[in-house]
Amino acid sequence: MTDSSDCNVCGVEANLQHIIMECKKYENARSRPKEQVEKSGIQFRIKELIGKVAKNKQRETVKYLGQYVKDTGLIDVL
Ligand SMILES: [Zn+2]
Numbered sequence: 001m002t003d004s005s006d007c008n009v010c011g012v013e014a015n016l017q018h019i020i021m022e023c024k025k026y027e028n029a030r031s032r033p034k035e036q037v038e039k040s041g042i043q044f045r046i047k048e049l050i051g052k053v054a055k056n057k058q059r060e061t062v063k064y065l066g067q068y069v070k071d072t073g074l075i076d077v078l
Contacts, residue, residue, distance in 0.1 A: 017046055019074065020065075029071040033064035 007014035009025040019026070021044065034044040040057055042048055049061045069075045 033068040
């Protein structure tokens with residue numbers, strides 16, 4: 001596992017989808033925003049959050065995504 005693009009926690013490719021949606025490292029921080037987003041009837045997946053969200057829900061999902069990125073410290077990584 002020498003590839004620097006691999007996640008050092010899970011040992012899989014550390015792409016955006018993995019880091020934001022799947023990585024075990026951020027499981028706890030993810031649970032709250034994920035719950036909020038899903039309560040709004042939106043799937044907590046990148047494509048849903050960024051691409052498919054209805055205009056009137058965009059502000060909400062961006063807010064939760066931002067909260068998650070801050071909580072995890074990902075804001076300094078991304
Ligand atoms: Zn990971």
